[in-house]
Each structure stands twice: as C-alpha cells, then as structure tokens.
Amino acid sequence: MQKSAEFESPILEVIQMRRSRRAYADKPVEQDKIQSLFEAARWAPSSVNEQPWLYLYATKDQPELLGKIFDALNDSNKVWAGNAPLLIVSLARKNFIRNDRPNESARYDLGAANAFLSLQAAHLGLNVHQIGGFHAAKAIENLNIPDYYEPVVIMAIGYPGDAANLPENLKLRELAPRERYVQQAFVMNQTF
Numbered sequence: 001m002q003k004s005a006e007f008e009s010p011i012l013e014v015i016q017m018r019r020s021r022r023a024y025a026d027k028p029v030e031q032d033k034i035q036s037l038f039e040a041a042r043w044a045p046s047s048v049n050e051q052p053w054l055y056l057y058a059t060k061d062q063p064e065l066l067g068k069i070f071d072a073l074n075d076s077n078k079v080w081a082g083n084a085p086l087l088i089v090s091l092a093r094k095n096f097i098r099n100d101r102p103n104e105s106a107r108y109d110l111g112a113a114n115a116f117l118s119l120q121a122a123h124l125g126l127n128v129h130q131i132g133g134f135h136a137a138k139a140i141e142n143l144n145i146p147d148y149y150e151p152v153v154i155m156a157i158g159y160p161g162d163a164a165n166l167p168e169n170l171k172l173r174e175l176a177p178r179e180r181y182v183q184q185a186f187v188m189n190q191t192f
C-alpha cells in the first residue's frame with residue numbers, strides 16, 4: 001500500500017481531515033452538533049428512499065444508557081472507546097416498511113448514512129471512530145433492540161484528544177502514517 005498521490009483536482013477537505021482516532025478530549029459534544037450529525041445522515045441516499053437507518057445514542061450525561069452501549073464493545077475497543085463522550089449505535093431496519101420484504105440494501109444504505117455523518121463530524125472538528133468489534137447479542141439485550149433492527153456499527157465520537165494519553169501500542173497506531181491502496185489496485189477501465 002502507498003500513500004495517495006497528489007492530484008490536480010483535490011478531494012474535499014473533510015475527506016482529507018477525517019480519520020478514526022482513538023484519543024478523545026475531555027469535552028462533551030454540544031447537543032446542536034449531535035443534531036447536525038444526524039441531519040447529515042438524514043440526507044444520505046437510500047434504495048427507494050427507504051432510509052432504513054436508526055441511531056441510538058448516549059452521552060456522558062446519561063451514564064446508565066452510555067454504559068449499556070459501552071458494555072457491548074469488545075474488550076480491545078473498550079480500552080479506548082470509554083473516553084469518547086458520545087456513543088452511537090447505528091442500526092439497519094431489515095425489512096422494507098412498505099411490504100415487509102427483506103431489504104438487501106439496508107446495511108449498504110446505513111453505511112452511506114454513516115459516511116455522511118462522519119464527514120459532517122470532520123467538518124465540525126469531531127472525530128468519529130466506527131466500531132464493528134462489538135457483541136451484537138449483548139447490544140440487543142442491553143438496549144432491548146427489537147428483531148426488525150440489526151445493530152451494525154457503534155460509533156465513538158468526540159473532539160480529538162492527546163495521543164500521549166493512550167496505551168503505548170495504540171499511541172503508535174494513532175501516530176502512524178495512514179495507508180491506502182493506489183487507485184490502480186481497485187479501479188478498472190476494461191473487462192476482467
């Protein structure tokens with residue numbers, strides 16, 4: 001993997017700025033900014049405009065609810081995500097509302113909404129770290145999630161903090177240069 005090349009048409013600044021940090025400042029996320037994140041998600045595209053996403057969030061002002069979300073995380077994610085002042089569970093509605101048939105695009109659409117939310121967060125100076133490493137059964141139990149929703153990703157959100165406060169192994173990961181495949185590895189302009 002190599003670093004991205006420089007292009008004459010640069011990518012959006014929010015895309016350049018966004019990254020999944022693990023260090024959080026000891027500062028709450030303002031309520032209007034939380035709403036701004038969900039507003040960005042709201043305008044994401046979705047198959048037949050189904051909008052099959054649901055967000056269940058908790059802040060440090062709600063220790064009981066926050067604890068129920070935190071409790072579902074894998075141990076390796078608990079090490080750092082406990083410092084985030086805001087945790088959001090993102091859920092996909094499995095079936096279409098209109099006909100109750102399975103929505104094969106639900107997770108895809110939720111991912112798009114989460115991407116919109118993440119870029120809005122970058123615009124607001126916030127860090128979003130998506131977490132797939134959690135126990136779905138635990139989240140379902142702790143939060144009484146009904147069967148027609150699937151918890152897909154938990155997001156740890158807050159203002160970026162000092163990486164020096166992280167355990168050594170995570171500090172190194174936090175400060176390591178980011179890597180991506182070059183475009184030739186994933187872009188085609190011919191048949192297979």
Ligand SMILES: Cc1cc2nc3c(=O)[nH]c(=O)nc-3n(C[C@H](O)[C@H](O)[C@H](O)COP(=O)(O)O)c2cc1C
Pocket residue numbers: 018019020021077129130131132133134153178
């Ligand atoms: C669906 C998904 C699940 C992820 N799960 C975890 C996780 O369990 N723990 C973690 O530390 N990071 C997790 N990440 C963050 C990725 O490791 C991170 O996005 C990737 O290394 C690229 O880094 P960047 O977001 O800073 O560009 C997840 C990201 C996504 C999109």
